[in-house]
Amino acid sequence: MASDLMIHTKGLTKRYDEFVAVDRISFDVHRGEVVGFLGPNGAGKSTTMRILTCFISATDGVAKVHGFDVFEEPLEVRKRIGYLPQRAPLYPEMTVHEYLDFCGDLRQLASGETRKKAVRRVVEVCGLRSFYTKEIRNLSHGQRQRVGLGQALLHDPSLLILDEPTADLDPNEKREFLTYLRDIGENRTVILSTHNISEVEYACTRTLIISNKDGKGGRIAADGPIEAIRAGSGTVRYQVAAGASAEGTLPTAAQLRDALSAVKGATSVRELAAPDARAVKAEVVGSKDADIRRDLRDAIAGKGWDLLELRRELPPLEDVFRELTLGSDRRDRAAAA
């Protein structure tokens, strides 16, 4: 196994009686990658993370962290990872200082100057200074989340596994934290599960989308850099904005939609909010293999309207995520809404 291979999973499966939570997941993560683990609720993100951190065992398949099998050598794995579970569960009766000290003891961090330096670093990075001596029971959700992050970073692990780490942070704290993750990701490995696509776009070099579409067990639906996932969806979007005709008549949204829908290769058309009252805007979805910009232009010109904007672009990650993770019934409901 290559030395920079931090995580290796093959055919990872977790079953609870008849229910399949994770279904034959295989992926590798290398040193220096910041991986966004995206998926809807119940898709198996947390289950996969719990297997990787040796909290639960897989029913089938292989999972190795730093080359150590999570089932055979759990202690070696746990020594090398920093883990923050969902909702940062902490002991409320302890102060932040006592809690970090307790974690330092369990992680066998040398006492004295080394320990002090490690604590000072996480206090600084996670912004714990103002409530360092307070009992955890008196902290806000966001502050607790930061303490949870602190314990995960305390031993300076080369692999961080974070389950929705930004759930309780305010927008400023989120941005600071994600910037920090992006920075440390240069020589460490981070797996970050989240529902928030913009966080993945901001901080992650790679995205893993896990889906339990149509009630099946969680499977990897997409894996790669964000641009590659967007390109791999097979569709493109055209942003079209039309202005008034020579007679000064502005098309209605329905008229524009009908005109664009008639273009060969336009699979769907939806109205968009126009930037001002002098334009009507729509988005056309078409195949990635064809370029229908000329046809769209001709359709606008044919109606005598003024073409104000025409842009071809890859679909946003959010649309790809919906495409990959929404079951057919939910997709129909979403479309109807």
Place this chain on the structure above:
Amino acid sequence: MNSTLIVARREFRSNFDSPIGYVVIALSLLGVGAFFFRDYWTINRATIYPLFTWLPWAFTFFVIPAITMRLFSEEKRTGTIELLITMPVRDREVVLGKYLATLALVGVLLALTLTYPLLIGRLGNLDPYPIAAGYLGMLMHASAGIAIGLFFSSVTENQIIAFMLTAVVLLGLFSIDYLGAAVGGTLGDIFAFVSFQRRLAPFGRGLIDLRHVVYFLSVTVFFLMLTTRQLESRKWK
């Protein structure tokens, strides 16, 4: 410091970071003290034997269920067990650490009851051997009881259920001797064999029978192993 002791230290301190440790100790001392001195004046002799009559009942009904009920239930309910278990620590070290911390808490309670023999010792001559043996018996009883309570705390997230299960099982094991006497025969012998009361009584009279010590230690080890298996079972479920 090894992981077991680190877990034990945190667990022991947590008893005094909430009212639970103080409440259990205060109520036990009040209750047992009241019964002890009532019997003491009736007997009218310098002995602390009544202490070893009432402490086991207090342990059975209240002390052990109350101090063990939250050990795993609370950690499971709040999710802290996930962070603890994913630290570089073995499941058995977590179980042993919690057991030692709780035994230490009982040790504090027993140490405070030493005021009774010290007080009685001023009124008359006390034989130290039955006292030492009685305290050893109480520790043995507490050890087995804590292991049982630890197990029931690991099977449920509900502290009340853990309390009830522990109290019922401890009461059954303590008083099964009465049933043994009633049914007689082989079944009666079996009941007498497992009875905590039957095995505890000689300690109060100053007799340390190794068979009874081994019995209590065996119950302790058995339930600690069962708790460890129960904790590990999260992996397979």
